[in-house]
Amino acid sequence: MPSGRRKHVPMRTCAGCREVTGKRQMVRIVRTPNGIEIDETGKKAGRGMYLHRDPQCWEKGIKGAVARALRTELTEADRKLLKDFLETLTNETESGEG
Numbered sequence: 001m002p003s004g005r006r007k008h009v010p011m012r013t014c015a016g017c018r019e020v021t022g023k024r025q026m027v028r029i030v031r032t033p034n035g036i037e038i039d040e041t042g043k044k045a046g047r048g049m050y051l052h053r054d055p056q057c058w059e060k061g062i063k064g065a066v067a068r069a070l071r072t073e074l075t076e077a078d079r080k081l082l083k084d085f086l087e088t089l090t091n092e093t094e095s096g097e098g
Contacts, residue, residue, distance in 0.1 A: 012050040015065040016057025026050040027085075029061075031070040036078045038085055047071065058086040 010023040028039040030046040039048060049069035051057045062082050067074045074082075 014052045014057055015049045015069040016051050016054070016060040019052070021052065023050070026052055029066060029070070029082075031072050035075060036066070036070065036072070036081065038081065053089055053092075055086055055090050058082065058089060062086070 011020050012023045012026055013020050014026060023042065028042045028044075028048050028050055030037050030039045030044045030048040032044070032046045037044065037046075042048075047070055049066065051061050051066075062074075062079060066078075066082065
Protein backbone atom coordinates (compact mmCIF):
# COMPACT_ATOMS: atom_id res chain seq x y z
CA MET A 1 0.00 0.00 0.00
CA PRO A 2 1.46 3.42 -0.95
CA SER A 3 2.40 5.52 2.05
CA GLY A 4 1.82 8.94 0.36
CA ARG A 5 -1.47 10.77 0.32
CA ARG A 6 -3.22 11.50 -2.96
CA LYS A 7 -2.98 15.14 -3.96
CA HIS A 8 -6.29 16.97 -3.83
CA VAL A 9 -7.42 18.17 -7.28
CA PRO A 10 -9.69 21.24 -7.07
CA MET A 11 -12.79 20.73 -9.21
CA ARG A 12 -14.81 23.49 -10.89
CA THR A 13 -17.95 23.61 -13.03
CA CYS A 14 -17.76 25.01 -16.56
CA ALA A 15 -20.42 27.71 -16.95
CA GLY A 16 -20.77 26.83 -20.64
CA CYS A 17 -21.45 23.07 -20.55
CA ARG A 18 -21.99 22.58 -16.77
CA GLU A 19 -19.40 19.75 -16.70
CA VAL A 20 -17.22 19.41 -13.58
CA THR A 21 -13.50 19.22 -14.38
CA GLY A 22 -10.17 19.91 -12.74
CA LYS A 23 -9.61 23.62 -12.19
CA ARG A 24 -6.28 23.67 -14.07
CA GLN A 25 -7.91 22.45 -17.29
CA MET A 26 -10.14 25.52 -17.48
CA VAL A 27 -9.83 29.28 -17.90
CA ARG A 28 -11.01 31.55 -15.09
CA ILE A 29 -12.87 34.75 -15.82
CA VAL A 30 -13.09 37.25 -12.99
CA ARG A 31 -15.28 40.30 -12.40
CA THR A 32 -13.25 43.28 -11.21
CA PRO A 33 -14.25 46.90 -10.59
CA ASN A 34 -12.84 47.67 -14.08
CA GLY A 35 -14.95 45.04 -15.85
CA ILE A 36 -14.17 41.39 -16.53
CA GLU A 37 -10.70 39.95 -17.04
CA ILE A 38 -9.27 36.63 -18.19
CA ASP A 39 -7.39 35.29 -15.16
CA GLU A 40 -4.61 33.03 -16.46
CA THR A 41 -3.16 32.55 -12.95
CA GLY A 42 -6.51 31.73 -11.30
CA LYS A 43 -5.58 33.92 -8.35
CA LYS A 44 -6.96 37.40 -9.06
CA ALA A 45 -9.33 38.87 -6.50
CA GLY A 46 -12.98 39.11 -7.46
CA ARG A 47 -15.96 36.97 -8.34
CA GLY A 48 -14.79 34.27 -10.71
CA MET A 49 -16.17 31.58 -12.97
CA TYR A 50 -14.68 28.96 -15.26
CA LEU A 51 -14.96 27.84 -18.88
CA HIS A 52 -13.29 24.93 -20.68
CA ARG A 53 -10.81 25.76 -23.44
CA ASP A 54 -13.51 24.61 -25.86
CA PRO A 55 -14.86 27.21 -28.31
CA GLN A 56 -18.42 25.88 -27.84
CA CYS A 57 -18.27 26.58 -24.10
CA TRP A 58 -17.03 30.12 -24.81
CA GLU A 59 -19.83 30.75 -27.32
CA LYS A 60 -22.41 29.73 -24.70
CA GLY A 61 -20.60 31.88 -22.17
CA ILE A 62 -20.72 34.96 -24.36
CA LYS A 63 -24.45 34.42 -24.95
CA GLY A 64 -25.23 34.71 -21.26
CA ALA A 65 -23.57 32.15 -18.99
CA VAL A 66 -20.69 34.49 -18.09
CA ALA A 67 -23.01 37.36 -17.18
CA ARG A 68 -25.17 35.05 -15.02
CA ALA A 69 -22.22 33.42 -13.27
CA LEU A 70 -20.52 36.75 -12.54
CA ARG A 71 -23.82 38.44 -11.63
CA THR A 72 -23.20 41.37 -13.95
CA GLU A 73 -24.14 42.82 -17.32
CA LEU A 74 -21.46 42.41 -19.98
CA THR A 75 -20.34 45.62 -21.67
CA GLU A 76 -19.25 45.73 -25.30
CA ALA A 77 -15.63 45.83 -24.08
CA ASP A 78 -16.27 42.68 -22.02
CA ARG A 79 -17.80 40.90 -25.01
CA LYS A 80 -14.87 41.93 -27.19
CA LEU A 81 -12.40 40.56 -24.63
CA LEU A 82 -14.23 37.22 -24.56
CA LYS A 83 -14.51 37.04 -28.36
CA ASP A 84 -10.82 37.87 -28.78
CA PHE A 85 -9.89 35.06 -26.38
CA LEU A 86 -12.30 32.74 -28.22
CA GLU A 87 -10.38 33.52 -31.44
CA THR A 88 -7.13 32.36 -29.83
CA LEU A 89 -8.83 29.12 -28.73
CA THR A 90 -10.26 28.56 -32.21
CA ASN A 91 -6.82 29.10 -33.74
CA GLU A 92 -5.25 26.61 -31.27
CA THR A 93 -7.81 23.93 -32.15
CA GLU A 94 -7.42 24.46 -35.89
CA SER A 95 -3.63 24.19 -35.70
CA GLY A 96 -3.90 21.07 -33.53
CA GLU A 97 -2.25 22.54 -30.44
CA GLY A 98 -5.26 22.46 -28.11
